[in-house]
Amino acid sequence: MACLLLVLVVIGMHVRPAAADPLSVHAFRMAGDATRMRVVVEFDREPDFQWFLLRGPHRLVVDLPESSFAFDSEALEPRGLVSNIRYGKLYDGHSRMILEVKGPFAVERVDMLRNETSPGYRMVADIVAASEEAFEAALAEQAAPAGSAVKAPKAGNPEVPAKTGDDTFTLVIDPGHGGIDGGAEGVSGTQEKDVTLAFARQLRDAFKDKPGISVVMTRDGDRFLRLDERVRIARQAGADLFVSIHADTIRYKGIRGATVYTISERASDAVAKAAADRENLADSVAGVDVAEDNRQVADILVDLMRRETHGFSVGFARSLIREMSDTVQLIKNPHRSAGFRVLRAPDVPSVLVELGYLSNKKDEAQLLDADWRARAIDSMAAAIRRFAGLRNGAGG
DSSP, rough: OOHHHHHHHHHHHHHHOOOOOOEEEEEHHHHHHSEEEEEEEEEEEEEOEEEEEETTTTEEEEEEEEEEEOOOOOGSOOOOTTEEEEEEEETTTEEEEEEEEOOOOOEEEEEEESSSSSEEEEEEEEEEOOHHHHHHHHHHHHTTTOSSSBSBBOOOOOOEEEEEEEEEEEEEEEOOOOOTTTOBOOOOOOBBHHHHHHHHHHHTTTTTTTTTEEEEOSSSOOOOOHHHHHHHHHHHHHHHHEEEEEEEEOSOOOOEEEEEEEEEHHHHSSHHHHHHHHHHHHHHTTTTOSSSHHHHHHHHHHHOOOOHHHHHHHHEEEHHHHHTTTTTTTTEEEEEEEHHHHHHTTTTTTTEEEETTSSSSSHHHHTTTTHHHHHHHHHHHHHHHHHHHHHHHHTO
């Protein structure tokens, strides 16, 4: 019996348990744009995983058991918020996926779900553009003693964290069009992209050396920006107000005057719908596919337009119209609404201002007139300062 036990012990010393097969990671999908992305990764079985954030550049890191990756290279092409995807073996028994992101972002969810109609599991991660303050707050929370990585899936759909820090009011001015996209053209050849940039620069300068208001320009030169990139810039700047500047054309040459638009799913009138349709096609001028990558993502964007934010947008629009009515000719019913893609930030009060119609000779002439621009900018700056005071008085 003693000999038999000795033989079993010796055999046991030389027998190793079979290594578990690597986790099969066999599909990768992304949908969304520069403000919001959904990432889906498919697994053959449920993995034990962790995720965490890194800066320099901004990254979402997912740690996995040792894995065998079989991704379609086309699915890994950068798009929207995601600028690069890397993956591979980290060390024996461990693998890692890294999503590099265009600037600060917030993680809304990272869930592991069982597939309903096929074997296996899928990880679903939703990320949205956010301010640097929000990203730093998430990093600080991650570094708390509770742990440096999130082990359990983060369910739910929390809002992007509020901007922290001082009481500085951040205004983002968005000169419409640019680069290959010249926008509308006036009866005398004036290009919309030049009018909007000149006006935006002058509006920015109205706040120079004025305490309490910081100005960010989506573009400060003749360059093309996708519509979702403009929204991303506003969100990552932690904008308290987003003002998009335009100067459209219309087939009715006699119509003139400024218009202030806010967003709505249904256009307030035919003119508003036509204006939104024209502005929303700006991406196609540069050959950008303007179709949503995923209808569900587009629906999320609409659903996330919080009532409070929309109320602030409407309130500012009305205040702006009151200020401008004394100095600038306005179109009949100057506050209108439609589904402008550039106004879709769910947590940033946003308006689009059509300064006038380049299709009207008088409007085109005054858009080029320094005195008219100065009066219009004084009115807009006054409305912005009032709105900033109200927002700060209400707690930002």
